Amino acid sequence: MLVAIVLALTIGSIAVGLWLLRLDGPGARPVTALAARWLDRRRGGISAAHALLLIPVAGLAMQLLGPGNWFGWQAVDGLDAAVIDLAVAAAAVVLIFRSRVWAATLAAAGLLVLGVYGWLIAMFWPGVPGFAYGFSDLHNSPLPAPLWSDALQGSLLLAVGLWLAPRVMRYHLANPSDPELAARARQLTQRVQMLTQTRRDVVDTAAAELRRIERDLHDGAQARLVALGMSLQAAERLFPVSPEAALALVAEAKESSSLALTELRDLVRGIYPPVLADRGLADAIRALALDAPLPVELDIDLPATADQASRAGLGGQASRAATGGQGRPAATGGQGSGASTVELPVASAVYFSVAEALTNVTKHAGARSVRIQLSHASGVLRAQVTDDGCGGADPAQGTGLAGVERRLAAFDGILAVNSPPGGPTIVVIEVPCALSSPKTSTC
Amino acid sequence: MRIVIAEDLYLLREGLVRLLSAHGFEIAAAVASAPELLEALVEQRPDVGIVDVRLPPTHTDDGLRAALRARAQVPGLPVLVLSQYVEQLYARELLADQAGGVGYLLKDRVFNDEAFTAAIRTVAAGGTVLDPEVVGKLMTRRSRAEPVARLTPREREVLALMAEGRSNVAIAQRLFITEKAVSKHAAGIFAKLDLAPSDDDNRRVLAVLAYLDS
Numbered sequence: 183m184l185v186a187i188v189l190a191l192t193i194g195s196i197a198v199g200l201w202l203l204r205l206d207g208p209g210a211r212p213v214t215a216l217a218a219r220w221l222d223r224r225r226g227g228i229s230a231a232h233a234l235l236l237i238p239v240a241g242l243a244m245q246l247l248g249p250g251n252w253f254g255w256q257a258v259d260g261l262d263a264a265v266i267d268l269a270v271a272a273a274a275v276v277l278i279f280r281s282r283v284w285a286a287t288l289a290a291a292g293l294l295v296l297g298v299y300g301w302l303i304a305m306f307w308p309g310v311p312g313f314a315y316g317f318s319d320l321h322n323s324p325l326p327a328p329l330w331s332d333a334l335q336g337s338l339l340l341a342v343g344l345w346l347a348p349r350v351m352r353y354h355l356a357n358p359s360d361p362e363l364a365a366r367a368r369q370l371t372q373r374v375q376m377l378t379q380t381r382r383d384v385v386d387t388a389a390a391e392l393r394r395i396e397r398d399l400h401d402g403a404q405a406r407l408v409a410l411g412m413s414l415q416a417a418e419r420l421f422p423v424s425p426e427a428a429l430a431l432v433a434e435a436k437e438s439s440s441l442a443l444t445e446l447r448d449l450v451r452g453i454y455p456p457v458l459a460d461r462g463l464a465d466a467i468r469a470l471a472l473d474a475p476l477p478v479e480l481d482i483d484l485p486a487t488a489d490q491a492s493r494a495g496l497g498g499q500a501s502r503a504a505t506g507g508q509g510r511p512a513a514t515g516g517q518g519s520g521a522s523t524v525e526l527p528v529a530s531a532v533y534f535s536v537a538e539a540l541t542n543v544t545k546h547a548g549a550r551s552v553r554i555q556l557s558h559a560s561g562v563l564r565a566q567v568t569d570d571g572c573g574g575a576d577p578a579q580g581t582g583l584a585g586v587e588r589r590l591a592a593f594d595g596i597l598a599v600n601s602p603p604g605g606p607t608i609v610v611i612e613v614p615c616a617l618s619s620p621k622t623s624t625c
Numbered sequence: 626m627r628i629v630i631a632e633d634l635y636l637l638r639e640g641l642v643r644l645l646s647a648h649g650f651e652i653a654a655a656v657a658s659a660p661e662l663l664e665a666l667v668e669q670r671p672d673v674g675i676v677d678v679r680l681p682p683t684h685t686d687d688g689l690r691a692a693l694r695a696r697a698q699v700p701g702l703p704v705l706v707l708s709q710y711v712e713q714l715y716a717r718e719l720l721a722d723q724a725g726g727v728g729y730l731l732k733d734r735v736f737n738d739e740a741f742t743a744a745i746r747t748v749a750a751g752g753t754v755l756d757p758e759v760v761g762k763l764m765t766r767r768s769r770a771e772p773v774a775r776l777t778p779r780e781r782e783v784l785a786l787m788a789e790g791r792s793n794v795a796i797a798q799r800l801f802i803t804e805k806a807v808s809k810h811a812a813g814i815f816a817k818l819d820l821a822p823s824d825d826d827n828r829r830v831l832a833v834l835a836y837l838d839s
């Protein structure tokens with residue numbers, strides 16, 4: 183019998199040893215590194231010390247399960263008990279090495295159960311099954327005195343268990359171990375990184391825009407208005423002396439005001455195209471196509487919008503709310519009113535993207551004609567600009583398309599350019615967005 | 626000549642009223658929103674309605690829509706649309722009913738009161754006056770529609786000036802050619818655009834429309 187036990191223990195030890203070696207695998211990390219990792223105690227984490235609490239728990243479990251009398255079942259004192267002890271010890275060791283978190287969790291549970299068990303023994307012996315407990319051997323000395331020792335041990339175990347359990351709970355709540363949850367956590371992390379990046383881009387772009395607008399106003403309209411004021415001032419002074427010279431200055435002032443207006447107009451177009459503000463994306467693209475210096479074929483397939491109603495002579499009845507698509511509920515299902523529109527920020531981004539693509543075609547492609555397609559399907563707004571030019575467009579060169587890409591990224595939109603040498607060039611813009619029903623007002 | 630003015634900014638509205646009164650126009654109504662405009666146009670039947678594109682209540686293109694609705698109810702009702710910006714898209718919508726009596730100008734054209742009042746009279750007479758900025762864009766773009774592409778450069782120049790609402794006399798002066806030569810070019814334009822001989826004003830409107838659509 184003893185030989186068998188020793189044999190089993192040896193085999194078990196070797197098995198556990200092999201298992202541990204496997205853990206490190208090929209190119210095993212140095213023991214020091216392993217130790218460092220093991221002892222690493224992150225904030226709110228589970229440390230090696232916590233996991234090691236499984237050892238006393240396993241020890242007590244071995245004592246209890248071995249010779250205990252469990253509702254009729256009793257291990258033969260000897261081989262059976264040894265095998266059970268070995269299994270429990272191996273499981274504990276493996277668990278401590280494999281996952282200190284689960285080791286600590288099991289330790290906490292075991293400490294609480296064993297603590298309660300100790301008190302049950304102290305109060306109800308011999309009505310409670312089980313045999314040995316800690317240092318008191320009830321089997322051999324069924325005296326009432328050791329029962330107090332059991333209660334003491336139970337209290338100790340309970341105290342440690344109550345100390346450990348909240349830590350374990352906190353860890354599990356903070357680190358859901360469900361694989362699906364873990365995957366979701368990874369996705370969310372990536373999303374946060376992307377949002378951080380695009381937010382930075384958006385803020386940079388907006389700041390650059392504001393700087394440009396400030397400069398344009400300062401050097402343009404503001405300067406013109408100063409010149410205008412000076413002309414008028416001089417005219418006022420000259421008027422009694424030389425009315426003709428004064429008139430010439432007034433004409434000059436008029437010229438200044440016209441130039442100021444022209445510059446303001448161009449500036450406004452760059453900020454927010456008036457047709458886009460008035461009519462929405464579809465008509466803004468139509469206006470863009472009309473202003474292009476080369477023939478543009480349009481293929482716009484958006485659900486009926488308010489501007490189309492006006493084109494049919496129903497204008498005024500279905501005019502669009504003045505500003506802002508933000509916060510409006512997205513259209514669900516069919517377009518009940520027959521009127522729906524792309525949210526303004528998205529519309530603006532897509533408009534400027536298409537405008538940039540069209541400018542590139544005009545400037546670089548040497549194309550004879552362009553085709554612009556605009557559609558919305560499955561929650562994605564898609565614009566495609568196809569030309570019959572020379573191709574070879576590279577979004578990596580020049581800042582135009584890169585800027586478009588950044589601008590679209592803020593809406594999770596993408597830009598794809600397919601431009602083999604010799605053409606044709608196809609620029610695709612896709613932005614996920616819902617169409618919203620505009621508030622209607624009567625004119 | 627009776628005028629209805631629609632402009633929501635008080636200063637500009639009063640400025641227009643003062644300017645046009647000084648030139649002997651009668652101001653039938655001066656309103657500040659699209660519903661008022663529609664009512665004034667349909668009830669007052671002015672010789673010309675001068676309309677700002679952007680008006681309350683939505684501050685988008687309500688003025689333009691009201692003008693289009695008024696013309697749908699009263700065909701050919703002359704309207705001169707003023708705006709801080711001009712768009713070919715809107716010019717086409719204004720001209721689409723082929724009835725003439727349409728003007729579309731930048732607001733700052735008002736600074737030149739002679740040209741502005743001339744434009745009002747042209748529109749009142751059923752002519753078409755497009756802002757030089759709209760016409761300029763037509764000139765720079767490559768013609769796509771076949772009939773307009775057949776025009777000679779000189780004919781295109783004449784057509785552009787026609788679109789701006791200039792008379793043959795004015796076109797002749799501008800291009801340093803005789804009035805007779807302008808008439809000849811005009812006849813050539815009408816022929817190439819397949820516009821049957823009819824009322825000259827109407828053919829001019831149709832020619833401009835063809836030019837816009839090219």
